Amino acid sequence: MFTLIKRELESVAVFLLLPLLVMAGVITLVFADVQYTYREHIPLGIPRSMVLAFIYPFCILPFFFGGLGSYLMQSDRTRQISRFLVTLAMTRNQIMMARFVGGIVSILILLTPLAIAEALLLRMYPRIVPYSITPLLLMFGVTFLANVLGFTVGLCLGQQSSRIIAIFGMFLLLTILLGVVLIQGFVWQSVVILLLLTTAGSVRTWQTFSTTSI
Amino acid sequence: MGFKRNYYLRVLIVGIIVLTATSLVLFGLRYQAEILLWDFCMPKVFSKANMEIVTDDLFPEFADDPNLFFYSYARIRTGDEFLYESFKVLKDWHYATQRIHWPHFEGEDIQGIYFIEKKDVVSRFIYFDEELGLFTYCQVNAVFSNPEKERWVREDLAYAGPKGVSELPDAALGQFDKDRMIDPIGFRNKWVIWDTEQSCFLVIDFESMTFRKGPKLPEARFTDMANSWYLETMKRYCIVDWYSGDFEPNSLVAPPEGLLQDVRNVIMILDEMGFVFALEPESLKLTGPLGRLPGILLEPGEEPIFDPSKILGYSVQSIHAWPNYRGLLTGVVFKDGYTMGMALFDAEGTQIEKNQINLHKLIPTEPVGPIYYLLRYSFENLHPPVLAFLSYFVADWYGPEEGFRALFFLPHSFVANMACGSKANFIENAFAAMALLLPAILLGVFLAWRVDRDARLLGVSKRIRNGWIVATFLFGLPVWITYRLTRPGIWMVTCANCGRLRRLDRQTCQHCQSGWEVPELEPPGWRVYDGG
Numbered sequence: 001m002f003t004l005i006k007r008e009l010e011s012v013a014v015f016l017l018l019p020l021l022v023m024a025g026v027i028t029l030v031f032a033d034v035q036y037t038y039r040e041h042i043p044l045g046i047p048r049s050m051v052l053a054f055i056y057p058f059c060i061l062p063f064f065f066g067g068l069g070s071y072l073m074q075s076d077r078t079r080q081i082s083r084f085l086v087t088l089a090m091t092r093n094q095i096m097m098a099r100f101v102g103g104i105v106s107i108l109i110l111l112t113p114l115a116i117a118e119a120l121l122l123r124m125y126p127r128i129v130p131y132s133i134t135p136l137l138l139m140f141g142v143t144f145l146a147n148v149l150g151f152t153v154g155l156c157l158g159q160q161s162s163r164i165i166a167i168f169g170m171f172l173l174l175t176i177l178l179g180v181v182l183i184q185g186f187v188w189q190s191v192v193i194l195l196l197l198t199t200a201g202s203v204r205t206w207q208t209f210s211t212t213s214i
Numbered sequence: 215m216g217f218k219r220n221y222y223l224r225v226l227i228v229g230i231i232v233l234t235a236t237s238l239v240l241f242g243l244r245y246q247a248e249i250l251l252w253d254f255c256m257p258k259v260f261s262k263a264n265m266e267i268v269t270d271d272l273f274p275e276f277a278d279d280p281n282l283f284f285y286s287y288a289r290i291r292t293g294d295e296f297l298y299e300s301f302k303v304l305k306d307w308h309y310a311t312q313r314i315h316w317p318h319f320e321g322e323d324i325q326g327i328y329f330i331e332k333k334d335v336v337s338r339f340i341y342f343d344e345e346l347g348l349f350t351y352c353q354v355n356a357v358f359s360n361p362e363k364e365r366w367v368r369e370d371l372a373y374a375g376p377k378g379v380s381e382l383p384d385a386a387l388g389q390f391d392k393d394r395m396i397d398p399i400g401f402r403n404k405w406v407i408w409d410t411e412q413s414c415f416l417v418i419d420f421e422s423m424t425f426r427k428g429p430k431l432p433e434a435r436f437t438d439m440a441n442s443w444y445l446e447t448m449k450r451y452c453i454v455d456w457y458s459g460d461f462e463p464n465s466l467v468a469p470p471e472g473l474l475q476d477v478r479n480v481i482m483i484l485d486e487m488g489f490v491f492a493l494e495p496e497s498l499k500l501t502g503p504l505g506r507l508p509g510i511l512l513e514p515g516e517e518p519i520f521d522p523s524k525i526l527g528y529s530v531q532s533i534h535a536w537p538n539y540r541g542l543l544t545g546v547v548f549k550d551g552y553t554m555g556m557a558l559f560d561a562e563g564t565q566i567e568k569n570q571i572n573l574h575k576l577i578p579t580e581p582v583g584p585i586y587y588l589l590r591y592s593f594e595n596l597h598p599p600v601l602a603f604l605s606y607f608v609a610d611w612y613g614p615e616e617g618f619r620a621l622f623f624l625p626h627s628f629v630a631n632m633a634c635g636s637k638a639n640f641i642e643n644a645f646a647a648m649a650l651l652l653p654a655i656l657l658g659v660f661l662a663w664r665v666d667r668d669a670r671l672l673g674v675s676k677r678i679r680n681g682w683i684v685a686t687f688l689f690g691l692p693v694w695i696t697y698r699l700t701r702p703g704i705w706m707v708t709c710a711n712c713g714r715l716r717r718l719d720r721q722t723c724q725h726c727q728s729g730w731e732v733p734e735l736e737p738p739g740w741r742v743y744d745g746g
Contacts, residue, residue, distance in 0.1 A: 042337055042354050042366060044327060128354055128368050129327060129341050177231075179238045183619050193621075197234060200227040207224060 001094060008102030012068060019064055019110055026056050027117045038125040045131050050118050051139070057111055058143045062150030062178060065107060066170040069154025072099060074166060077159075092210045100202065103151040107144065115140055139186045145194035146181065150174055152201030159208050221700075229696045233598070236692040237621045240593055247589040255582040256573075263576055265290050267558050267567040272533060272540045289455045290529075290545040290556045290571070330403060330420070338371075340398070340405065340420065347389030349374040349398065349405070351420040374418045376409050379425040399481055406481060406495055408436045415498045428498025435486045454529040454545035454556060482530060482542075488520040490530055490542060504532075504563050505542035508555030508570065524549045526614040541566070549614045550626055552577075594627045595654040598689040602654055605630040606647045654690060661694040662686040668697075672704065673717055673724025 033049035075081070118136065150170075157169045177197055184190045268287040329339040335356040343350045351372040357365050373380055375387030391411055398405040398418075405418045415428035480492040483500075488509065491502035507528050509520035527547040533540045538561075545556040552573040560566050577583040594602060605623045609630035617625035624630055629647045648655070662683045669679040686693045706715040711728035722729055 038366075039362060039364075128352075128366055130343065130345070173231075173235065176235045176238050179242065180234070180621070183238070183241060183621065193234065196230060200230045203223065204227045204231075207220065207227075211220065 001098060004090065004094060004098035005101050005105070008072075008098050009105060012072070012102065012106055015068055015071075016106055016109060019061060020113075022056060023110055023113055026053050027113060029053075030117060031121065034121045034125055043125055043127050044129055045127065046133075046136055047121070047125075050121070050136065053114060053118070054139050054143055057114065058146055058178075058181070061107075061110060061143075062146045062174055063171065064150070065103065065147050066150040066154035066174050067167070068106070069103060069151045069156075070158035070166045070170050071154075072103075073155055073158025074163060077161075093206075096206050096209050099155070100152075100205075103155070104148060107147045107151065111140070111144055111147070135186065138188070138191070142181055142186045142190050142194065145191065145198055146178055149177060149194055149198045149201060152198055152205055153177070155205040156201050156208070159205070159212070225696060225700050228699050229693065232696045232699065233689070233692045234621075236695065237597070240597055241621055243593045244590060247586055247593065250582060250589070251577070251586040255577060255580045255586060258580050259573055259576045259583075260291070262579070263571055263573060264569065265554070265556075265571050267543075267556060267569050269558060269567055271566045272558075272560065288543045288556060288558055290547075290554055290569075291455070328398060328405070340374075342390070342392065343373075344392060346373070346383050347375065347391070348383055348387055349390070349407075349418065350383075372420050372423060374405075374420070374425065376412060376416065379418055379420070379423055381423075399483070404495055406493065406498075408483075410436075415493060415500075417495055417498060426498065428500075431500060434500070436483060454531050454543050482532065484530070486522060488522070490544065502563060505530075505544050505557065505559035505565070507544045508546050508557045508568060523610070524614065526551055549617065550631060551618075591628060592653075594624060594629075595651065595657065596691055597624060597627075597654070598692055599651055599654040599658050600688040602627060602629055602651055603647060606632060606643070658687040658690045661690060665694060665697050668701070671706075671715065672702065673720065 030047075030049045030053045034047045037043075037047055037049070153174050154166075154170050157166045157173070160166045160169070180193050180197075181190045184193070266287050266289050327339055327341045329337060330351075331338045336353065338351070338353045340349050340351045342348075350370055351374070352368050352370045354366050354368050357367055371381070373383045373387060376390055377386060377388040380387055390407075390409065398407045403419065403421055405420070407416045407418065408414075409416055412427070412430070413432050413434065414430050417426045417428070418424075480494050480501075482504065483491050483493050484507070485491065488507035489503035490505045490507070491500050492504055493500050507520060507525070507530075525546055526549055529545045531543045533543060540561055542559040542563075543556065544559070545554065547554050554571040554573075555568070556571075557568040558566050578587065601622055602624060605625060605627050606629045608623050609617070609625040612620055612623075612625040629650050632643060632646060632650070665682045665686045666679060669682055674682075682693070682697055686697065705718045707718055708714070709716040709723040709726060709728065712723060712726035714723075714725045716723040716725065
């Protein structure tokens with residue numbers, strides 16, 4: 001299983017380089033802004049740039065992961081990876097699980113640096129008055145789920161034989177579904193709805209993958 | 215996993231995704247209809263609507279002045295950002311995060327922190343420490359290093375609890391219960407706090423370290439609506455203005471912006487029934503009521519019903535002819551955002567004028583108005599009928615603001631609005647709601663018929679077919695889309711026995727139950743010959 005996950009990560013590693021680079025840029029900007037505002041204003045509440053930093057992982061990365069999921073399923077079909085793997089005493093469930101875990105690890109690889117940077121910043125530049133960390137945690141939770149949703153939607157639609165449906169369908173569906181957060185905000189309701197959608201998407205992907213011929 | 219379980223799971227998953235996606239698309243369409251209304255219709259509606267109270271009753275000494283040309287008048291309006299504020303959709307990132315960032319994020323006025331002095335290098339403020347249950351008065355100093363600010367140092371100067379004020383957080387100070395008090399109202403460096411636990415006002419002066427408790431007011435019920443933070447929020451939706459006309463405009467003094475204070479050194483405070491009282495911060499004596507927020511008027515001539523949960527925004531303004539207090543102007547924008555009320559009270563607290571405005575009566579008179587209603591009604595009827603019908607019952611569960619963002623239920627729909635204002639009994643209302651949902655019901659019936667016809671053609675079992683019919687009737691469009699997406703893609707051929715389309719994947723025809731081998735036709739035992 002670990003070998004499978006490792007293989008999945010190796011196959012997506014090259015695609016993660018650019019998003020990681022952008023994330024490094026975002027983190028640098030947040031560092032610079034927090035440092036500047038700390039000197040200029042009394043440090044009260046969570047710095048605004050920490051919130052604005054979520055524009056990138058929330059608005060752009062889900063589509064990247066959607067595309068990645070779609071690409072993985074399309075290349076699986078064209079290069080007949082799964083067909084080869086099942087000859088090596090691997091079950092379809094294991095292949096799917098490895099792909100899913102690989103996707104989640106990739107998402108965490110991109111989001112964890114931001115989380116660590118923000119935690120570090122709040123420690124380096126302490127706030128004067130106790131504040132609630134819950135809103136920031138909710139933002140992380142919602143962003144993580146939005147990315148997982150993007151990945152599962154990509155995996156699900158990537159199984160379509162038509163590449164156009166796989167790509168444009170993913171963009172359209174994801175744009176609509178992420179509207180939940182724009183309407184509800186980064187709140188528990190969004191977490192619940194995204195969790196439900198992510199579960200539904202994952203089960204559907206697994207169901208299709210395990211019942212169609214490879 | 216069995217075929218049936220697999221099928222049910224697939225239908226459930228696709229159903230969840232389709233229901234969410236459809237609700238989001240319909241939300242977007244309803245929002246676009248509102249934008250259409252506010253961009254093309256509302257400016258004209260506002261100019262047509264009688265949103266004023268014109269009176270000379272507050273200034274009788276000038277009323278008969280022959281030189282008087284302009285009378286004084288009061289005017290109510292909604293905040294310029296009403297649409298964006300209420301829907302909070304996509305205006306920018308700020309609004310997407312706004313629901314949670316008010317009290318917690320930098321760059322905004324952070325709720326719960328009250329500045330007494332705010333300068334570049336030194337600031338003093340109070341805040342409520344939830345761990346201690348005390349108000350903490352502190353000073354923050356910037357520490358310099360190589361001419362630049364390096365860090366900030368906080369120094370706690372005093373603590374205040376329900377029993378007193380001290381330099382140390384003593385247990386003798388007691389503890390405030392966050393849910394049973396109103397955030398402090400600042401008044402000339404003194405802080406007035408309503409403590410529900412003790413049913414009295416407390417006034418704390420952190421500078422002189424004095425603490426005073428007012429008389430017990432066991433009957434009083436003040437709410438969070440009374441504090442200035444809340445007022446600031448509510449004032450974004452409702453603004454009342456007083457124009458003094460020719461009544462010596464220079465002598466009229468408006469109260470300080472944003473605070474329920476007036477020039478008589480009193481604090482105006484609102485109770486949960488909407489009555490406005492005057493509180494003297496020195497003696498903590500409560501006088502009034504000076505006036506009341508307008509309630510929802512059900513029928514002409516009836517006593518309006520005031521319900522804080524049905525208010526989207528309110529505003530209060532006191533009117534003076536220096537140094538005398540002349541009256542009070544109150545205004546309210548109700549939950550739907552299109553109904554407003556304003557009232558004018560004299561110095562004794564007697565209502566002298568009131569004006570109830572229902573913009574929905576004027577919207578149809580504008581060219582875009584009927585289009586808006588048609589669009590809104592159509593979009594509401596595309597919503598799952600059962601959710602649209604249940605909106606009637608759950609409309610009151612939603613707060614005024616969150617109702618605009620509801621996805622699955624529609625607390626501001628035509629059906630739900632009936633629940634807010636109607637006095638008819640339950641059965642009558644339920645029938646009226648169903649009558650309003652007639653297009654949705656008819657659409658449900660039509661789609662259920664389509665599903666049934668298609669399912670019969672495919673030879674779906676009666677039990678599953680009935681399930682689809684019921685689900686399509688109840689949930690309408692989303693279930694129909696789900697059916698189309700989960701419908702088995704099957705090649706059909708003409709049955710050699712009955713001539714209708716039959717499935718290729720079954721041994722027998724779903725219509726005539728004949729197999730692939732058509733039985734030989736047995737000729738009848740009789741014949742007709744020419745000439746008999």
